[in-house]
Amino acid sequence: MSISGKSVKLGDNINTDFIISGRYKFAITDIKELSKHIMEDIDPNFSQKIVAGKTIIVAGNNFGMGSSREQAPLVIKEAGIVAVLSPQFARIFFRNSFNIGLPLIETDTAQIDEGDQLEIDLIKGLVRNVTKGIDLKIKPLPAFMQHLLKEGGIVNYYKKHGELKI
Helix, strand or coil: CEEEEEEEECCCCCEHHHHCCHHHCCCCCCHHHHHHHCCCCCCCCHHHHCCCCCEEEECCCCECECCCCCHHHHHHHHCCEEEEEECCECHHHHHHHHHCCCCEEECCCCCCCCCCEEEEECCCCEEEECCCCEEEECCCCCHHHHHHHHHCCHHHHHHHHCCCCC
């Protein structure tokens, strides 16, 4: 499975309240509308940087920390972001993301800058920074997680197959 896109760079400790502010928790229930407010407390123009299907978030350590707010990975996916790279993810955010089919890639992101063109190969276990001509190794994803991503997450897998036999 391969993924490509341009990077949008963020720092360390991006919590779920930064991803989607809690002030929208009850005010907006439509995920499409909610996704328009992605990362606005960090950068009010963040949503304008996203090209649907062609944007990869590149973050520092501890991405997705904080609450178990399931809307956080949902708004990332709904906004059109194809993957998130970070050296380390909060565990519950990691699980919630794979449940909906949002690829999270653990790798050193120090050599990736804003706007770099990236190609991710989950089978070979690498991220190619096309802009800089360098390859970064990634923590390999187990085959069953790659399969879930291809199916669009565990919910879609279950809807399609009716049971979990991976």
